[in-house]
Amino acid sequence: MDTQHFSAPAFCGGVIHVIVPHTREYVVVGNHLAQHEELSLTAIGLAVHIQSLPAGTRIGVKILSERFEEGAIRIAAALRALERCGYLTRVRERRPDGRLVTRTTFYNQPAAVRPPEPEPDPEPDPEPNPAPGCGCDRAGEPAAPAPATLPHPSGRPARAGTRPEPVPLPEGPAADLLLGLRHEDPRLLLSARDVHRLAPAVDTWLARGATPDAVTRTLTATLPDRLKHPAGLLAHRLETLLPPPLPAARREVPRPEPFQDCDSCERVFRAREPGTCPRCVADARQRAA
Template sequence: MGTQQVSAPSRASSRVPGRVTAFGVIHVNAVHTSRFTIVGNHLAQHRELSLTAIGLAVHIQSLPDGAKVGIKVLADRFPESEARIAAALRELEEHSYLERTLVRLPGGKLVTRTISYNQPGGSQAPTAAPRPPAEPTRTASVPATPPAPAAELETAELPAPEAAPPAATVAEPAPAPAPVPPPPALPPPPLPEPQSPDLERHRVATDLLAGLRRDHPRLLLGERDVRRLAPAVVAWLEREATPDAVRHALTTGLPHPLKQPAALLAHRLASLLPPPLPDLPVPDVIHPIQDCTGTCKRVFRAPEPGLCRDCRREARARDDTEAPPAADAQAQAA
């Protein structure tokens, strides 16, 4: 009989002791004490979000306040293209995990403010963290001395009691700073007004606004909004902007989702109003070609036929030489 191999294990050991399963994932969880983010299963196991959108939402939730989360910044950080990142951001907006709004700064610059929600529909402002309970005050204990014999108590003086050390105090954590409210939104700029009434331009402006929904169904305007925005379009037409140019300025780069189409068109009509075209320079007058009536028969340009410049100079010199002196002229007159 062969010798029994006592060093070989009787069965294969499990990599996870105490947890054996036939199939599926096995979790090995470690307790995080720093640098971690809490993510709800409603996001991690979302049925309608793509895997790119879920990963992007987790990354945004892990960033500190004030971090940049623009499309170009995220495209430089991850291997996905700008188109995939933009589509993922739109998914998160549709499912209320993100909110992106345009905010006008005091200097007039427009910036995008992004708000990330770890719970869809959440709008609560962050509250201060609860203050941990203060530890009890600890004092130093003085060990008791054994009582002296009665004979010694009569003659020996009692020692002065030692001063108790000061109680150890526990520093309380500073309260969390209050959340800074966002800057107040500036009032929208006024709509431009036409310089003079023009029924034909007003008709073109009304047809342009009412017909935007043919190419962009999201730009469906009510009749009241069309009447309110038509004078602003007339102001563009007065400045020699063609209807196609106005339509291109109003429909290019529409945000998604578009919640208030009339407010967006009013903002673009007021902020993108083109300046008036400068006056065209007056062209130089070109005179017709004339033949000199003098002896040179030179060709020159002049409004009427006559002498050329050289012949006029010779005629003036000839008149000066043939004229009598002033004294002779006075004598002849006398």
Template structure:
């Protein structure tokens, strides 16, 4: 009777995490990566103060190999976001310690921007890595001449009569040679602008430029580029060019690779600009004859052609 009989467990077993499928929310289907992956901490992926663009941009920068350019221009060419949004995201990463950009002067005099990306802010000193300095070449010491043998004392002659010191030569400052003047670089011609900037023409031009990347994926324009080129496209519309003709002129025979789409379109809008349309001949306005009240065209009121021809006969009668 003194043996204790245990008929029930002391507590129910706790469920194992990950075995049961959650009733709501996200379900993770994970596969193990063996190559081409980047480790990102939850402090970045779940940051409560960074924007989604800044979190994605930091993840992209951490996945790039060392030496890749991560300025505003390369990132704008890589992603569809505008320069203003990418610049704001880079400032967010700098403010929270995930990015640091410093300008340094190299030994050869060039000024470069050094960008440091931190996968965990505060764990490594953020001071920029100093540029390597070139060691000066060591010059071999000149050989020391052996001391001359001592000579027997010689009778000292009488000192010569002192002469007047020669005048010191006047230092002549060399005149620097004039630098060759390079020819001034000609300024590019300005973009054409419509004579009457109608709102409907500008709206149609913005819609055409925005839709160009659907027909030519190599043409990626920022919002600033579109508003800069829209008046030139409106000038084409004002001169009677159809949207299909403008689109064909801008997207045909594109160079490969197309590095600067906005500059390329600017050149074509200027070089291929059609001539202005000549206004059609305006007929003379209609006038009513003073005698027969018949309508006729004339710049001034008066009599029609028939009444004017009969007027001498009436005067003679």
């Protein structure tokens, strides 16, 4: 009868490993991933699954959410965590037919050598003898470009050659809402110029009865994994998801006064309180005259 060999005594109370060497269909996972202190169990398990897939297998949030039960939100967060820790890179590329595809690269070690970034094309040398008025300085050196100036929110054009005026910090409920989006997602860090541009649209939402929490949930729900232009995305959502105006308040129709019995002729008339009808009052006045 064979004797099983365990890696630790049973009385220690800890985990006991029964190690059987793999001979086929296995993947090697380093402890730097299996015991990573910053990754969640979902991210670690997803990394092991991706590492076990053959090269060329398509992966994405939609494909993985159909395969596993964690859901698209948790899987997207796990992929972002793997990117942040250096195990995964995703690059958008355009195919010859014009379609955009995502090229995903997985690194079994985060310190693996990355492919070198392509160097920018060298700028062409200036002409040795530029013609007059070609935009070059003396000695054939290219002239320094004029500093770019952005329009001021007030609408005043900046003079050429001058530094743009600083944009004042916006104020109001709409500006506070936009400036607070960074607490929901750090990628939604907006500049003062973007807040000036988006605040009127947020004011419209608030004027139509939307609460600040509802606006925040709408602007931060299911953000894409690669958010390149947060201000553009927010402007699109504020425009396309704008709620309808509040219905006009209905005019209340005044209720008629209740019926009363006349104390003199017992006719029925409308009045706030019991008493004499208007006809008996008029007859009494004629007799008194």
